[in-house]
Amino acid sequence: MSFTLEFFATPEIPEVLKECLRVLKKDGRLCVVAMNQKDDPTLMIKLYEWAHRKFPTFVDCRPIFVRKTLEESCFPVLDSVEIFAWGLPIEVVLSKICKENSKRS
Template sequence: MVLPYSKLKTFYDHFGKKQDKQGFYEDPALEQLVSFSEFKEAHSVFEFGCGTGRFAQRLLECELPADATYYGIDLSTVMVSLARKKLAHYSGRARIEQSEGEIQFPLEDHSVERVVSTYVLDLLSNQDIQKFLAEAHRVLKKDGKLCLASLTHGRSLFSKLVSTSWSVVSFIYPSLVGGCRPLLLTEHFDHSLWKILQHTVVSPYGIPSEIIVAVPKYS
């Protein structure tokens, strides 16, 4: 069951800094995402759902060129405040804004080199995932990359048990897991519009995450 945006905002406003404690299972996936995404060649990055700004800080400190710009949005007022504080040192290059929950990127067509979203699409309805992919296709430059990480279904016996249990909880009591649910992201891609360059699954502590890097196709 997908939580409405009003409940997601309330949850993550209360969750706040505790989101960074999820690094024990998110960080291995983010390491893979960084290794696939060629951020060192990217001069403009847009992040959908920037959270506390922890991943953005890592990109700006360690991965992006010195002249690269970063633009992040988030639904949560608290997350926006935390991200702005975390990225204050990069105020000339980094911008954080609050969204109203609409899946519409405040960007011109073909204007950014990377669109990033980590552990956000697993909060969205299938319809909104399609809207997200359409917007990413619209705003990416022709050589740009879509860089995603999400909860997914397990592959080993233990990770299958974990992801199945998570799916049950998210269906019965989605607020308990912040609205997150395991997805198969590849099933949402229109392969006439996208070419998937990298796709892998990692399962630290039995919690499976799917990593995808894709590029837009044009007719």
């Protein structure tokens, strides 16, 4: 999923990930690419968030806590890498289905 989760309202993201759990095979993997929110946002993130609030039609993505969101939705992280585009942190996270959900039929 590349730059997709951040289009959903924060309370809806776990529901989207629940649907991913439903459709993935028991040994399935999920890769998410998204702008990464920080506990202490950089100046670029603050400027981007301002632009997102001011011009939501043109600046449509928003930073989210990628790793935390996946882990809280039963997708343990296998690997991740952070890259930067125009000074904005982008996180690429590879995760798998948690063990308690991998035994489903």
